[in-house]
Amino acid sequence: MQINSVGDVVRVHAAAEPDKPAMIFNGNVTTYQELDQRSNRIANHLIESGLATDSRIAYLGRNTDSYYELFFGAAKSGRVILTINWRLAAEELAYILRDSGTVLLFVEKEFAERCFDLAPECPQLAEIVVLDARLEGHAYYPDWRDQAPAKDPALMVNPDAPFVQMYTSGTTGRPKGAVLRHDCFFHQRRAEEGAGAWADWGPNSVNLVAMPVFHIGGSGWGYITFHHGGTNIIHPEPQAERIGIDIARHRITKMFLVPTVLQGLVEYVKQHQLDVTSIEDIVYGASPISEHLLQQSVGLFGCRFIQQYGMTETTGAVTYLPPEDHRVNGSPRMQSCGIPFPGVQIKICDESGNQLPPDCVGEICIKTPAIMTCYWNRPDATRQALTDGWYHSGDAGYLDPDGYLFLSDRIKDMIVSGGENIYPAEIERVLLRHPTVAEVAVIGVPDEKWGEAAKAVLVPIAGATVDAAEIARFARSYLAGYKIPKSIDVTDALPRNASGKVLKTVIREPYWKERQRRVN
Numbered sequence: 001m002q003i004n005s006v007g008d009v010v011r012v013h014a015a016a017e018p019d020k021p022a023m024i025f026n027g028n029v030t031t032y033q034e035l036d037q038r039s040n041r042i043a044n045h046l047i048e049s050g051l052a053t054d055s056r057i058a059y060l061g062r063n064t065d066s067y068y069e070l071f072f073g074a075a076k077s078g079r080v081i082l083t084i085n086w087r088l089a090a091e092e093l094a095y096i097l098r099d100s101g102t103v104l105l106f107v108e109k110e111f112a113e114r115c116f117d118l119a120p121e122c123p124q125l126a127e128i129v130v131l132d133a134r135l136e137g138h139a140y141y142p143d144w145r146d147q148a149p150a151k152d153p154a155l156m157v158n159p160d161a162p163f164v165q166m167y168t169s170g171t172t173g174r175p176k177g178a179v180l181r182h183d184c185f186f187h188q189r190r191a192e193e194g195a196g197a198w199a200d201w202g203p204n205s206v207n208l209v210a211m212p213v214f215h216i217g218g219s220g221w222g223y224i225t226f227h228h229g230g231t232n233i234i235h236p237e238p239q240a241e242r243i244g245i246d247i248a249r250h251r252i253t254k255m256f257l258v259p260t261v262l263q264g265l266v267e268y269v270k271q272h273q274l275d276v277t278s279i280e281d282i283v284y285g286a287s288p289i290s291e292h293l294l295q296q297s298v299g300l301f302g303c304r305f306i307q308q309y310g311m312t313e314t315t316g317a318v319t320y321l322p323p324e325d326h327r328v329n330g331s332p333r334m335q336s337c338g339i340p341f342p343g344v345q346i347k348i349c350d351e352s353g354n355q356l357p358p359d360c361v362g363e364i365c366i367k368t369p370a371i372m373t374c375y376w377n378r379p380d381a382t383r384q385a386l387t388d389g390w391y392h393s394g395d396a397g398y399l400d401p402d403g404y405l406f407l408s409d410r411i412k413d414m415i416v417s418g419g420e421n422i423y424p425a426e427i428e429r430v431l432l433r434h435p436t437v438a439e440v441a442v443i444g445v446p447d448e449k450w451g452e453a454a455k456a457v458l459v460p461i462a463g464a465t466v467d468a469a470e471i472a473r474f475a476r477s478y479l480a481g482y483k484i485p486k487s488i489d490v491t492d493a494l495p496r497n498a499s500g501k502v503l504k505t506v507i508r509e510p511y512w513k514e515r516q517r518r519v520n
Contacts, residue, residue, distance in 0.1 A: 001015065003186070004156075004157070004158075004159055005075060005076075005157040005158070005159055005161070005163075005182045006071075006072065006075035006163060006182045006185055006223070007039070007043070007072055007075035007076035007157060009072070009223075009226050009227055010022070010032060010035050010036045010039060010072050010226065011036060011152070012229075013032040013036075013226070013229040014032040014033045014035070014036035014037075016229070017032060017203070017229065018031060018032055018033035018036075019031050019032075019033065020032050020203065020229065020231070021231045022034075022035045022226065022231065022232070023035070023065050023068060023222075023231065023232040023233075023234055024231065024232070024233050024234065024250065025063075025064055025065035025234040028065065030065055030069075032229070035068070035069065035072065036072075036152075037150040038069045038073070038145060038150075039069055039071075039072035039073040039075075039076055040073075040076065040148075040149075040150050040151060040152050040153060041073070041145050041146060041147075041148045041149065041150050042069060042070060042072075042073025042074070042076075042077070042145055042148070043073045043074075043075075043076035043077035043153045043155070044077075044148035044149055044151070044153050045073075045144065045145065045147060045148035046073065046074070046077040046079050046104075047077050047153055047155065048148060051079060051103060051104070053078045053079065053161075054079075054080060054162065055079050055080070055101075055103050055104075056079075056080050056081075056082055056100045056101055056102045056103065056165060057070070057074060057079055057080070057081055057082070057102065057103070057104040057105070057106070058081070058082040058083075058084055058096075058097065058100065058102040058104070058105045058106065059081065059082065059083050059084065059106050059107075059213070060084045060086055060093070060105060060106070060107040060108070060111050060115065061086055061106070061107060061108035061110075061111065061131055062086060062108065062212070062236035062237055063209060063210070063212060063213050063218065063234050063235060063236050063237065064108070064131065064132075064234065064236070065234055066106070066131050066132075066141060067083075067213050067219075068222065068226070068232070068234075069145070070106060071219070071223075072226075074163070075157065075163060075182065076152075076153055076155065076157070077153065077155065078155055078157045078161060080162050080163060080164070080165055080179075081163070081164055081165070082096070082100055082102060082164075082165045082166070082167070082177070083164070083166060083213050083214040083219055084096055084097075084167070084214055085167070085212070085214045085480065086108070086110075086111055086212075086214070087480035087481060087482060088480045089476075089477065089478050089479050089480055090114050090117065090118050091478055092175070092478075092479070092480065093114065093115070093118065094118045094121045094122060095174065095175070096167050096175060096177075097118070097122045097125060098121070098122050098124075099174075099175075099177065099376070099377060100165060100167075100177055100376060101124050102122070102124070102125055103124055103125060103126045103127075104125075104126060104127050104129070105125060105127070105128045105129070106129045106131055106141060107128060107129070107130060107131060108130075108131050108132055109130055109131070109132050109133035109135065112128070112130050112133075112135060112138070115128055116128065116138075127139065129141050129144050157182065158182075159181065159182050159183040159186070160181050160182070160183055161181060161182055162179050162180070162181055162373060163180060163181055163182045163184075163185075164179075164180045164184075164219070165177045165178065165179050165180070165376055166178050166180070166214070166215075166216060166219075166312045168311075168312050168313070168421060169414075169421050169422065169423040169426060174426075176375040176376070176378050176381055177375060177376035177377070177378075178312045178313050178372045178375060178376075179372055179373045179374050179375070179376055180312075180315050180372055180373070181373055183369070184315040184369075184370045184371070184372070185220065185223055185227075185315060185370075187315070187343070187368070187369035187370040188220065188314075188315045188316050188317075188368075188370040189223075189224060189227055190343065191341040191342055191343045191344055191368065191369075191370065192224075192317070192320075192341055194341070194342035194343075195320055195322070195341055195342065196322055196323075197304075198280075198281045198283075198304045198306055198322070198323055201224060201225065201227070201228040201230060201254075202228050202229070202230065203228065203229040203230055204230065204253070205225055205228060205230030205231070205253055205254055206230065206231050206233060206250055206251055206252050206253045206254070206278070207221070207222070207224070207225040207230055207231070207232050207233065207252070207253070207254045207255070208232075208233050208235065208243065208246070208247075208252050208254070208255040208256070209221060209222040209225075209232050209233065209234045209235065210235040210237065210238035210239075210243060210255075210257070210261070211238060211256055211257070211258070211419070212237065215312070215419075216310070216311075216312045216315060216316045217256060217285060217286075217316065217419070220315060220316045221256045221316075222234070225254075231250075233246055233250050233252055238257065238258075238261040240261065240264035240265045240267070240268040241268055243255075243261075243265050243268075244265060244268045244269050244272065244274050244276075245274070247269075247274065247275075247276050247278065247279060248274050248275045248276070248278075251278040252278055252279060253278055253279060253280045253281070254279075254280060254281050254282075254283070255279065255281075255282050255283070256282075256283045256284070256285070256308075257282065257283075257284055258284060258285065258286040258418060258419040259284055259286070259293060259451075260418050260419075260449055260450060260451070262282070262284060262293065262297060263293055266293070266296050266297055266300055269300060270300060276300065276301055277302075279301050279303045280303050280304065281303060281304045281305075281306060282297070282301060282303055282304070282305050282306070283305075283306045283307075283308055284305070284306070284307055284308070285307065285308045285309065285310070285317070285419070286416060286418070286419035286451070291328070291334065294326060294328055294334070295328045298326070298328050299328075304323035304326075305323055305326040306320055306321060306322060306323060306326075307320065307321035307326075307337065307338055308320050308321075308337075308338070309337035309338065309405065309407075311393065312372070313371065313372045313385065313391055314366055314368050314370055314371055314372070314391060315368075315370040315371075315372070316370070317341065318340060318341060318344045318346065318366050318368055319337045319338045319339060319340050319341065319344070319346070319405050320338045320339065320341060321333065321334075321336060321337065321338030321339075321404075322338065322339075325338070333404055335406065336400070336404040336405055336406045337397075337404075337405045337406070337407060338404060338405065339402075339403050339404055339405070340403070340405075341368075343368065343369065344366065344367070344368045345366070345367040345368070346364065346365070346366055346367075346399065346405060347365050347390075347399075348360060348361070348362040348363065348364060348365070348397065348398055348399055349362050349363050349365050349392075350362050350363075351363075353387070356398075358398070358399050358400055358401045359398055359399075359400060359401070360398055361396055361397065361398045361408045362396065362397075362398070363392055363393065363394070363395070363396060363411050364393045364395045364396070364397045364405065364407075365390045365391065365392055365393065366390065366391045366393060367389050367390050367391070368391075371386070371389070371391050372386075372391075374386075393412075394410060394411045394412030394414065395407060395410055395411065395412070396408045396410060396411050413425065413504065414444075415442075415443075415444030415452050415453075415454050416444075416451060416452055417444070417447070417450045417451060417452050417453055417454065417482065418449075418450040418451065418482065420482050422444075422454055422482070422483050424441070424442035424443065424444075424454070426479065426483065427442045427454060427456065427475065427479060427483055427484075427485065428440050428441070428442050430474075430475050430478045430479055431456060431458070431471065431474075431475060433474075433478075434471055434474050435461070435464070436460050436461055436464040436465070436466055436467075436471070437458055437459075437460065437461065437466075437471070438458075438459045438460060438461045438462075439458070439459035439493075439494050440456055440457065440458050440459070441456075441457045441494050441502050441504055441507055442454055442455065442456050442457075442485060443455055443457065443504055443507055443508050443511070444508075445487075445508070445511040445512070446511065446512065447486065450486075453485075453486040453487070454483065454484070454485045454486060455485055455486065455487045455488070455489065455511070456471075456485040456487075456488045456489070457488075457489045457490075457491055457494065457507055458471075458488060458489070458490050458491070459490075459491060459492065459493060459494060460490060466488070466490050468487075468488040471488060472484050472485065472488070494507070495507065
């Protein structure tokens with residue numbers, strides 16, 4: 001059987017090896033046959049309910065096996081699935097539900113009350129299904145799923161049909177929904193297959209899915225395993241203790257982690273002397289790995305290490321730093337993002353869009369078959385981001401003469417903290433509501449644990465006294481916890497240019513002056 005859409009992936013493997021474990025979550029094993037049948041039920045329910053083919057269904061929760069049932073159910077039905085960051089505050093969540101036009105929301109009990117409260121603000125939201133508990137007045141997911149038959153809906157879904165919509169934070173303070181097609185996932189996988197032995201996957205691959213599925217690094221990473229008929233070990237979130245135990249228990253072969261999580265894992269494995277000899281490849285992203293952490297990790301795991309650089313808009317990674325460039329005695333390439341995957345093109349452009357030669361810093365522009373279709377309901381933002389098939393990343397960097405990509409700064413006003421993208425405009429918009437704040441600039445500063453951390457530099461209202469702890473409490477009412485500034489400085493005035501624009505480069509300089517580059 002030929003794979004034309006994402007739903008075909010489970011059909012193929014269910015037919016070939018029905019009893020093969022597709023995923024394990026909290027000790028519960030789901031075979032490929034069970035995943036195929038459950039996703040059939042979901043697809044049939046969505047089709048029979050009369051939802052339009054471009055209808056949005058949404059998932060709000062930590063990583064679970066239910067998510068991938070819905071993932072493949074949406075694929076087979078031709079509907080679009082959203083994954084929403086469960087850390088978001090109610091106001092942020094309501095905006096995404098309204099903007100996407102979500103009609104059906106699947107939510108874990110922990111976050112259900114928040115959704116019930118904001119439902120009146122989302123008139124198009126027809127139903128909320130609770131994933132893991134029976135709550136009065138709302139459907140319970142297993143009951144909802146099993147109402148429909150397990151027969152294959154046999155719906156032909158075009159490879160270029162929209163499939164996943166993921167929201168990325170926006171420089172204007174509002175998130176944007178990146179629309180990814182079925183074939184984005186196929187193209188992404190094909191590109192990686194030509195990158196070397198580390199990118200080989202198969203039925204014997206046992207993969208850890210611990211990074212959140214509301215990121216492409218969680219959702220898309222898990223898809224790779226299903227694509228090749230392997231087994232995913234799904235964790236609700238990345239916790240070093242649980243990861244260490246499950247490496248030994250399930251003989252995990254592949255992992256994708258951010259360096260902060262890897263550091264905790266190294267410490268836990270060393271402390272408890274766990275057997276980690278099954279690990280073949282550790283892929284990491286969001287920030288470079290330190291030489292010290294690499295030395296510890298290589299000595300402990302003895303496996304291949306690969307760094308990746310990418311984003312939601314490109315369905316994940318576009319470059320990789322191969323294992324041979326991870327030298328424990330140090331290498332200049334260790335500070336790079338590596339080289340483009342086969343089929344991916346990268347160029348560096350100046351402000352006029354002209355391509356720059358090697359070693360010249362400019363905007364990183366990317367062309368890949370896995371590029372998003374658009375930002376949902378944002379034609380202006382789409383035109384700004386996509387030009388003649390090239391995605392303008394908003395990151396500044398350069399290519400060396402050997403084609404290795406180095407990040408220098410961010411053209412987009414963005415902070416990356418522990419693998420999460422944080423846009424200062426979102427935070428500034430909230431802090432300016434506080435009665436003691438006259439002006440504010442939020443910047444990223446170096447942080448040894450998180451890579452970067454958000455810092456707010458405030459100008460108080462005349463005569464007001466700024467209480468940093470109280471401002472943080474205020475911000476927490478409107479923003480996800482990871483967006484709250486880790487520190488607050490008070491100043492008499494913010495530096496501005498002749499047109500009145502705040503000069504964030506001047507504000508950042510004292511915090512970065514000992515660093516070679518302005519990203520950490």
